[in-house]
Amino acid sequence: MKKLRENPLLLSAVIAIVALVASFWLLNNPRSTLPFLLTLGALLAALLQPIPKWLKVLIGGAILLLVIPAAGFKNSFLFELGIQTGIYAAMALGLNVVVGLAGLLDLGYAAFFAVGAYTWAIFGSPQANEFMPWKIFPLPGEYFYLFMLIAVVVAAITGVVIGSPALRLKGDYLAIVTLGLGEVVRVLANNLDQPINFTNGPQGITPIQRPPIDWFIALLEKFGLQLSRAEAYPLFFYLLVLVIIGIVTLVNIRLDRSRFGRAWIAIREDETAARAMGIPLFPTKLLAFATGASFSGAMGALFAAKQLYVSPESFTLIQSIMILVMVILGGMGSIPGAILGAATVTILNVDLLKSASDYLNDLRNAGFTLDLGFFKYNFANLPNQLEPAKYERMVFGLIMILMMIYRPEGIIPERRHVLEMKEES
Amino acid sequence: MLEILIQLLPSVLLEGLILGFVYAMIALGYTMVYGVLELINFAHSEIFMAGAVAGAETFILLKGVIANPFLLLALALLIGGTVAAVVAILVERLAYRPLRKRGTTNRLVPLITAIGVSFFLQDLVRLIEGLWHNAFYRRYPSFAVFEATYNLPNWIGVITIALTVWVGFWVLAYFGDWLLRRFKNRAPAKGRTLSLVAAGLTLVFLFLYRHVVFADLGMTIQMKSILVIVVSLAMLYGLNWLVHKTKLGIAIRAVAQDAQTASLMGIDPDVIVSRTFLIGGFLGGVAGVLFGLLYTLVHPYVGFIPGIKAFTAAVLGGIGNITGAAVGGLVLGMLEMLGGTYLTFLTNGAMGTEYKDILAFMILIFILLFRPQGIIGQQLGEKV
Amino acid sequence: MSEAPILEVENVTKTFGGLVAVNDVSLKIPRRMIFAVIGPNGAGKTTFFNLITGIYKPDKGRILFDGEEITGKDPAWIAARGMARTFQNIRLFGSMTAVENVMVARHVHTKTSYADALLHTPRYHREEKKALERSMELLEYMQLSHRAHELAKNLPYGEQRRLEIARALALEPKLLLLDEPAAGMNPQETEDLQKRIVGIRDDLGVTILLIEHDMQLVMSISERIAVLDYGKKILEGTPEEVQNDPRVIEAYLGRGAAEGASS
Ligand SMILES: Nc1ncnc2c1ncn2[C@@H]1O[C@H](COP(=O)(O)OP(=O)(O)OP(=O)(O)O)[C@@H](O)[C@H]1O
Numbered sequence A: 001m002k003k004l005r006e007n008p009l010l011l012s013a014v015i016a017i018v019a020l021v022a023s024f025w026l027l028n029n030p031r032s033t034l035p036f037l038l039t040l041g042a043l044l045a046a047l048l049q050p051i052p053k054w055l056k057v058l059i060g061g062a063i064l065l066l067v068i069p070a071a072g073f074k075n076s077f078l079f080e081l082g083i084q085t086g087i088y089a090a091m092a093l094g095l096n097v098v099v100g101l102a103g104l105l106d107l108g109y110a111a112f113f114a115v116g117a118y119t120w121a122i123f124g125s126p127q128a129n130e131f132m133p134w135k136i137f138p139l140p141g142e143y144f145y146l147f148m149l150i151a152v153v154v155a156a157i158t159g160v161v162i163g164s165p166a167l168r169l170k171g172d173y174l175a176i177v178t179l180g181l182g183e184v185v186r187v188l189a190n191n192l193d194q195p196i197n198f199t200n201g202p203q204g205i206t207p208i209q210r211p212p213i214d215w216f217i218a219l220l221e222k223f224g225l226q227l228s229r230a231e232a233y234p235l236f237f238y239l240l241v242l243v244i245i246g247i248v249t250l251v252n253i254r255l256d257r258s259r260f261g262r263a264w265i266a267i268r269e270d271e272t273a274a275r276a277m278g279i280p281l282f283p284t285k286l287l288a289f290a291t292g293a294s295f296s297g298a299m300g301a302l303f304a305a306k307q308l309y310v311s312p313e314s315f316t317l318i319q320s321i322m323i324l325v326m327v328i329l330g331g332m333g334s335i336p337g338a339i340l341g342a343a344t345v346t347i348l349n350v351d352l353l354k355s356a357s358d359y360l361n362d363l364r365n366a367g368f369t370l371d372l373g374f375f376k377y378n379f380a381n382l383p384n385q386l387e388p389a390k391y392e393r394m395v396f397g398l399i400m401i402l403m404m405i406y407r408p409e410g411i412i413p414e415r416r417h418v419l420e421m422k423e424e425s
Numbered sequence B: 001m002l003e004i005l006i007q008l009l010p011s012v013l014l015e016g017l018i019l020g021f022v023y024a025m026i027a028l029g030y031t032m033v034y035g036v037l038e039l040i041n042f043a044h045s046e047i048f049m050a051g052a053v054a055g056a057e058t059f060i061l062l063k064g065v066i067a068n069p070f071l072l073l074a075l076a077l078l079i080g081g082t083v084a085a086v087v088a089i090l091v092e093r094l095a096y097r098p099l100r101k102r103g104t105t106n107r108l109v110p111l112i113t114a115i116g117v118s119f120f121l122q123d124l125v126r127l128i129e130g131l132w133h134n135a136f137y138r139r140y141p142s143f144a145v146f147e148a149t150y151n152l153p154n155w156i157g158v159i160t161i162a163l164t165v166w167v168g169f170w171v172l173a174y175f176g177d178w179l180l181r182r183f184k185n186r187a188p189a190k191g192r193t194l195s196l197v198a199a200g201l202t203l204v205f206l207f208l209y210r211h212v213v214f215a216d217l218g219m220t221i222q223m224k225s226i227l228v229i230v231v232s233l234a235m236l237y238g239l240n241w242l243v244h245k246t247k248l249g250i251a252i253r254a255v256a257q258d259a260q261t262a263s264l265m266g267i268d269p270d271v272i273v274s275r276t277f278l279i280g281g282f283l284g285g286v287a288g289v290l291f292g293l294l295y296t297l298v299h300p301y302v303g304f305i306p307g308i309k310a311f312t313a314a315v316l317g318g319i320g321n322i323t324g325a326a327v328g329g330l331v332l333g334m335l336e337m338l339g340g341t342y343l344t345f346l347t348n349g350a351m352g353t354e355y356k357d358i359l360a361f362m363i364l365i366f367i368l369l370f371r372p373q374g375i376i377g378q379q380l381g382e383k384v
Numbered sequence C: 001m002s003e004a005p006i007l008e009v010e011n012v013t014k015t016f017g018g019l020v021a022v023n024d025v026s027l028k029i030p031r032r033m034i035f036a037v038i039g040p041n042g043a044g045k046t047t048f049f050n051l052i053t054g055i056y057k058p059d060k061g062r063i064l065f066d067g068e069e070i071t072g073k074d075p076a077w078i079a080a081r082g083m084a085r086t087f088q089n090i091r092l093f094g095s096m097t098a099v100e101n102v103m104v105a106r107h108v109h110t111k112t113s114y115a116d117a118l119l120h121t122p123r124y125h126r127e128e129k130k131a132l133e134r135s136m137e138l139l140e141y142m143q144l145s146h147r148a149h150e151l152a153k154n155l156p157y158g159e160q161r162r163l164e165i166a167r168a169l170a171l172e173p174k175l176l177l178l179d180e181p182a183a184g185m186n187p188q189e190t191e192d193l194q195k196r197i198v199g200i201r202d203d204l205g206v207t208i209l210l211i212e213h214d215m216q217l218v219m220s221i222s223e224r225i226a227v228l229d230y231g232k233k234i235l236e237g238t239p240e241e242v243q244n245d246p247r248v249i250e251a252y253l254g255r256g257a258a259e260g261a262s263s
């Protein structure tokens, strides 16, 4: 291991070979989990290890733009996984600003996701006809992009509204107050179907318009790819999510390396000292809170378009906790950490736990008997309460506890960038 | 309309009081742990839940064996409290103590751990219950004796209304004082004597009026509610004795004030922290059983809402303050019942019971913003 | 105008519960002076600093900084007006590098807007470069250049104390408050520090208010000294006056010692 690190050439070669092998394996077995994980591992290693930049771009580009889409056509679940990972990664990056950089424990983060999702869901579906004087809804899909921006603004405003009381409080209280306010938003979504029907209550809103992709299909045709609309949408959303992740990461890095990022970390490290150095506490916290909220809002709008359906069910406390777990797992304050955390938790949650459940179910249905000589067990007797997929709270809880006890800095700890005097301006 | 509202008032307050006792006992657990560790023990709501579930199991298992419901209840309380206390101690040992030993500077670390423990415990109980019964919802059996209803004499209701008027005026007067002091820098007015006069007048008026209109305020109470009040009072009294009259209580207060000095005096803070979790956990478990008795259905996720509300109660009373937690619990219980009933009533059902939960959060935020030290308790700044 | 005192404290009192930590203290600090506050442990010196910098609000009294009333104002607001401080128990931003620590204090002097930071406008680059250069200069000035990119928490104790001063200077203060800057330093380091403090005043024209237990240092660099005991100011004067006053010895060593010294 150490030898590898000291020898960049060898390291590059190893990573390139692993990436190549993993890719071929995945393309031949698009339905199994292991090659997929290995491919992601190679991608991650390429991005994080000290190898030449061109190689990073090459491996990253090939895996993200060629291998995964190609495998995705054989197994569309990969697209679903990719899109979900992307949405959560963007949200984790947003929460990373709040929790990781500014040190504000926000337990109601899903509220902003809900705000963004409802922003598009209400106007991108007939729902708005219920309370608007003009019966012109749903707005056509082209408006989606505009509404994504509007969702950013609305979520940021919600962040300011929620943050204004919450951020004046001492640290510990913030957690419980945001937890409460997150619930408030969900309860409102659930109950604002009367007296005026804004949200359609527990039934949720459907169908929601998607951005039109005729141009995209035409574009693919130029590359010799004939796709139906149903086939093209997953690819489209997958690529859209990649673009958004790129933007969000860039925003994150730029904020981190500006006076705002430094102010946030200063507040996280020592509020009193930060104030004594001229950092106004409340506005700085509010800025972090609203920034995080806006990321979440944008992804909410995207989520609504992708799902075609939103309901209060999708914005519960467990969602907020899941994103928090992503940040904690990856490493608070660490940008690659947030992305890695999002990928790990999403794959764990939507793939591994479900696979484990299916596997146990199969064993149970087949009446499989485990015989170890001294120990015999017939899986037909397995209680059907034993479904790993339903125990996400336990998994998240364990991750939080174990990380805090054994590795509070996360898998990829935050690393301060070495500031250099640059000559260009 | 107004008449109905007034007629309802005593019954609603009584309901609130009963709920308030449950909140008070949970709030004590939050407050005591906060006192010694300055940690919001998010897992306390699950300690409460463990008590509630253990109580349900006791009832269900022993129903056929022991015929006397009161004896059954006593056993359920004991077992519920003990299970909760054991869970609390284990949580402290396995999750919080390692953090303290490592001496982390990041104040998010213990908080996140506490949240993790909370979630872990929910599903752990679900798993155990699921494997055991193949279902994780449990129901408290009902007993005719517990459901029996008793009428309360009318004068209790009348006095309750007068008291409410008094408190209402008092709060208004207090708020007025506060506004004056805050914005005009003026000395307090004499609003509070006025409130007494108003209450007296109301009392007289109601005594005369009730013979005409309020034939019957119809206040009733169920046996199980009486039991909740009796058990809670006994527990609160016991705790008060424990904290103020025993060596352990003195040690707990010493650690809460200054752990370092206390340890110089030969007190082992670890032992005291552990005992604090034991006491808080036991109270929470007993509260869980009483909660189950009142609302019958319990499950692994039942702790969340009462937990947040009890925390609100602890803040309301002044976190770290034991009397405050009890008072805060009672006040919150009553406020919530009032809000819940009248909000639904006044909006013709448009604002349903779910808004009741929001009310508690609003109170929490309001208190934290304007009186973070709570009803009782004084403010101390951070030492720099 | 510039002859008016930089800081005027009038009858300031602060109590914690029953304890009167600062009791009716008044002070005037002329510009460009090195002024020391001394007193035994628990006398209320640090509390006095916290009152001036706005971290605590006084129960009574008024504080004027540069002719402007700052009583009860937000610490960040006061700092932005040109008052910087260090802390008795070092309070650096541990997981930032040394130079970043200094740059934090450039926050109010950096004119980058949020949009600038996101879009990397020319102004962002210009301001960022300026902040970095100025911070590096200050590190150089406090002889910490070699540590610029190390995490603050990994620096040795004496260097952490110097880094705190560098950070405070980045605010471009008119008044610098140093709370026991020599605590935990060896004689060599203390001597360097002493020169540095005088240098800061001479080079940068900053007024310095100093809390220090090292009497050698206090007596050799301060022009005026105030003595606090049990929250009260018992004396103010030149180093000679203070040195020879029996009340000071009494405050430090207790009544008996003072009598012994005078007989
Ligand atoms: N936030 C606070 N809450 C309660 N008491 C406090 C607080 N801050 C300071 N005190 C008390 O006020 C008194 C004065 O403390 P202060 O730190 O100002 O003394 P000092 O003169 O700086 O002492 P030292 O030389 O040890 O630094 C002490 O008794 C201290 O315990």
Ligand SMILES: [Mg+2]
Pocket (backbone or CB within 6 Å): C045, C046, C047, C088
């Ligand atoms: Mg001091």
